[in-house]
Amino acid sequence: MTLRRASSRRGAPHAREVASDEAKRPTPGQLAHVAMLLAEVLAFTQPADVLLSRYFRTHPGLGARDRHVIAETVFGILRHLRFLEYMSGSRAPRPLLLAYFHRIQGMSLRGLAPLLNAGEAEQVAAMRAGSSEQAPLAVRADLPDWVVERLRTVLDEATILALGRAMQQPAPLDLRVNTLKASREDVRARLAAQGLAVTPTPFSPVGLRLVGKPAIQHHPLFTAGVIEVQDEGSQLTGFLLAPTRHERVADFCAGAGGKTLLLGALMHSQGRLYAFDVSAARLAKLRPRLARSGLSNVYPQLITDERDARLKRLTGKFDRVLVDAPCSGLGTLRRNPDLKWRQTPDSVAELTAKQARILAAASRLLKPAGRLVYATCSILPEENESIVENFLAQHPEFQLIPANQVLARQHIALDTGAYLELSPALHATDGFFAAVLERTP
Known part of the structure; x- marks a missing residue:
């Protein structure tokens, strides 16, 4: 994983970097919620989505934007946990958070500065200097050691690494068309007419793939049983x-x-x-x-x-x-x-x-x-x-x-x-x- 270096050219590149960091940077309040939630999630006693739903129910004052940032950050950390732990040297919520925003989200040390406590700038700088290229395969694939050992019996190292890295990406939203009620092409056209980016799935003859994560459960086609969410x-x-x-x-x-x-x-x-x-x-x-x-x-x-x-x-x-x-x-x-x-x-x-x-x-x-x-x-x-x-x-x-x-x-x-x-x-x-x-x- 590489970091974008600060440009020596004047003006716009630095301004774009600052603007990018500001767009990615959570508020201190959001960060505090993520840290509290991570402390529960990282015990791995219950599914993360269950804990997330319960947390939001007990914090009804959180707005939609807050819930989105908190959920995306928690799941982002879980997807890259092995790497983040390797880079930060810790599984505590705070170091993992800093490693996530710096090494996964690409925020600069300058951009993180408003969120850092005393001494944390040095921790982040050490993360920046570190490299995972020589790390064990399990770290690079972000999988437990025992899973990698099982996979080695049927897959080579390059395939395991490609699989692990693909698993770190969020899944697309796939739909299945209920062909008792409509054809795939008709549903695709209706969704596209409403501004939703949608393509036929390459293999399933009744599938559609949406770009992004629209709230499809409230869509009239869903409530009418014309479509279902299904990989x-x-x-x-x-x-x-x-x-x-x-x-x-x-x-x-x-x-x-x-x-x-x-x-x-x-x-x-x-x-x-x-x-x-x-x-x-x-x-x-x-x-x-x-x-x-x-x-x-x-x-x-x-x-x-x-x-x-x-x-x-x-x-x-x-x-x-x-x-x-x-x-x-x-x-x-x-x-x-x-x-x-x-x-x-x-x-x-x-x-x-x-x-x-x-x-x-x-x-x-x-x-x-x-x-x-x-x-x-x-x-x-x-x-x-x-x-x-x-x-x-x-x-x-x-x-x-x-x-x-x-x-x-x-x-x-x-x-x-x-x-x-x-x-x-x-x-x-x-x-x-x-x-x-x-x-x-």
């Missing part, structure tokens, strides 16, 4: 499952139903689509989305676990099953940068055991010649390829169907090989994995 990678899992009209389909870990709604639209609201989940709270979030969508073929089902007696009665009854398995979420670090510090090798070990159980249970729902898609938003091989390979070794009645062939049959020009493996560095999506499995006839 393009998540959309592609529906096209791997490729359900058709009149089939019986299960979304085995439905959660709040983003993929359920996509599957229902691909089925043209025909057939029967079961949305299973162990959380009543998550399924409750599906119901208003379902009402907006216009779908009439979705049946939310609360289950106790993958051994629920109701599932046993459905053995061999389904044409297609989606298993969007609970996972570490390490593919979503652009959106949830604190996850890399809240997950541990032990928590991943617990997840992989659960993933194997869920995949085995879900597979029993399939008819002969039925299709199952196993998916995660993880970048770790033990949650992805290893789960699938172990399952196939124990279930010879299943075979792997190359994901690139499934997508090609639907005219989706994306080839990542036998598995769908998406990376923010290559595809501008979340880190995503999916495998297509079919039961022999």
Whole structure:
């Protein structure tokens, strides 16, 4: 990372630097709020977005501009935490803040001066002199050591570095068009006519990508169920499952139903689509989305676990099953940068055991010649390829169907090989994995 040097030319360059610093510089009050919030967030006991929402509720006097600055600063620090800690030599809120505004936001020492306490100018100068080029790969990629070691088993150093740096960038806002209500081109034209910069997603035929972060949840197209917020990678899992009209389909870990709604639209609201989940709270979030969508073929089902007696009665009854398995979420670090510090090798070990159980249970729902898609938003091989390979070794009645062939049959020009493996560095999506499995006839 390089710093912009002060120009020796007169007038305008210095004026532009001062103006730039003033635009970036938070107020002392905003800085104080960030420091208080960081002290909570850096304990990593709860998700950062939960803590942020709670903090804003308990500080109702904060204006929209204040909330924006505070949120962007907190998440910016989380995205670059390993680097900032390396440069500042501390994980305390105040040094991290100064390192963030100096080394990430590019503020000069002169521009930071109004915010500095006694002795802090020397700290900032030391940060300016430091370089991360010789730092360990984990620091440059801004990932925990144990994550980098797992990635080294399948990726080279340059790929890990590119992945880590892509994860440090905020995610774009992807939308899925509900094709029961409108075409992608019609929605794109309507959004563009309202001044929103929007482009078709390169791979998903029902996706749109917005520039910036407009409050789309209040847009008439959203409230009418014409669009939903959904990452393009998540959309592609529906096209791997490729359900058709009149089939019986299960979304085995439905959660709040983003993929359920996509599957229902691909089925043209025909057939029967079961949305299973162990959380009543998550399924409750599906119901208003379902009402907006216009779908009439979705049946939310609360289950106790993958051994629920109701599932046993459905053995061999389904044409297609989606298993969007609970996972570490390490593919979503652009959106949830604190996850890399809240997950541990032990928590991943617990997840992989659960993933194997869920995949085995879900597979029993399939008819002969039925299709199952196993998916995660993880970048770790033990949650992805290893789960699938172990399952196939124990279930010879299943075979792997190359994901690139499934997508090609639907005219989706994306080839990542036998598995769908998406990376923010290559595809501008979340880190995503999916495998297509079919039961022999």
